[in-house]
Structures are given as C-alpha cells and as structure tokens.
Amino acid sequence: MGKFYNQIEEKHAEFMAKQKMFFVSSAPLAANGHINLSPKGLDCFRVLSANQVAYMDIVGSGNETSAHLLENGRVTFMFCAFDGPPLILRLYGTGRTVLPGDADWSELSQHFDLLPFTRQIIVADITMVQTSCGFSVPLYKHTGERDHAYKWAENKGPEGLEKYKREKNRISLDGLPTAMAYKSVRR
Numbered sequence: 001m002g003k004f005y006n007q008i009e010e011k012h013a014e015f016m017a018k019q020k021m022f023f024v025s026s027a028p029l030a031a032n033g034h035i036n037l038s039p040k041g042l043d044c045f046r047v048l049s050a051n052q053v054a055y056m057d058i059v060g061s062g063n064e065t066s067a068h069l070l071e072n073g074r075v076t077f078m079f080c081a082f083d084g085p086p087l088i089l090r091l092y093g094t095g096r097t098v099l100p101g102d103a104d105w106s107e108l109s110q111h112f113d114l115l116p117f118t119r120q121i122i123v124a125d126i127t128m129v130q131t132s133c134g135f136s137v138p139l140y141k142h143t144g145e146r147d148h149a150y151k152w153a154e155n156k157g158p159e160g161l162e163k164y165k166r167e168k169n170r171i172s173l174d175g176l177p178t179a180m181a182y183k184s185v186r187r
Helices: 010-018 064-071 105-109 148-168 179-186
Strands: 003-005 022-026 036-040 045-049 052-058 074-080 088-098 118-132
Touching (some): 010 045, 010 088, 022 064, 036 064, 064 074, 064 088, 064 118, 105 118
Antiparallel strands (some): 003 118, 022 036, 022 074, 052 118, 074 088
16 A cells, blocks of 8 residues: 655645644664654644755754754654545655754745744755555544743743753753754854
C-alpha cells in the first residue's frame, strides 16, 4: 500500500497544508541516545519547493531537533489525516537550524507570521516522500488552537524568554550542543 516519491508532488503539498498538526522526528548517532518525536501545531509548516520544506519552531522545554540536525542532519516529518480520507505522509531528509541573525533568516522568515516566541526555523531538504494508507488512524475533530504558549511567553516577557532559551535550549538531553550553543560560541 505504501508508495514512494522522489519529491513533494502538488497533491502532497495540498494534503499537508490542510493538516492542523504534524510530527517531527530526529535522533542522535549514539546507540544509547534519545530519539526525539515532537508534535507541532499552529500554522508553522511550509513547502518551499518540491524538495525543501521549513517550519517555524517555537520556544520549548528542549531543543532536541536542533541538536540532532547539527550532529547528523537526519530528520523525518509525518502528517496524518485525522479527518477526511485516510492517509499518512512521511518526508525523509536532512535539515538544519536557521536562527535569527543568520544570513538566510530574513528570506526564510518571510514565509511565516513570526510569533513573539519563535525560536528558530528548521529547514529540510527532502530526499524521499512516502505515503501509506492510514486506515487505523482515528478520526478527530479540530476544535481550535491552544493559547497556552502565547500566555506563557507573555508572562516570561522578552528578557525572560531569552534567559529560558539560554538555560533550556542550548544542550540536548544527551549533552549535544544545539545551533543556539554553537552560535553563542561563534560570537
């Protein structure tokens, strides 16, 4: 039932644009390292071309994807149809973290409505697309976005967000540096 493609086709892009949530997965090279799987919401995913995507990443309690991308680049995205016809779509590729102030930040950030708690943009070059049936994925009804991240960020304020990122977003669970740690060393 699964089908493989060399690039993102128009039907894939249309499907992804309709989804309210996707998942991103990455892993360190170490056999005992922690595999990361994160759900993402909001309107934060963009197809940039047939072989490139990006998502706006917000401040969170960890920054595993950035650390794994810095170490080895591997990333997988998964979209599931939670309404309408069943379908699962995976994007496989290699990615990188783009931080505010990086050379391509201004170009990439134009694709998003940046939020006060936007941390970085993850860009991935896609080498393989896979679709599969999704017959066992349950049906769910989207009732709206949560406002917790907005309230949390507002409560922290700009200085509090910067402090939080320095404390929580520079090193992974496995002790790997993220792009934020690397950038602070380059300054």
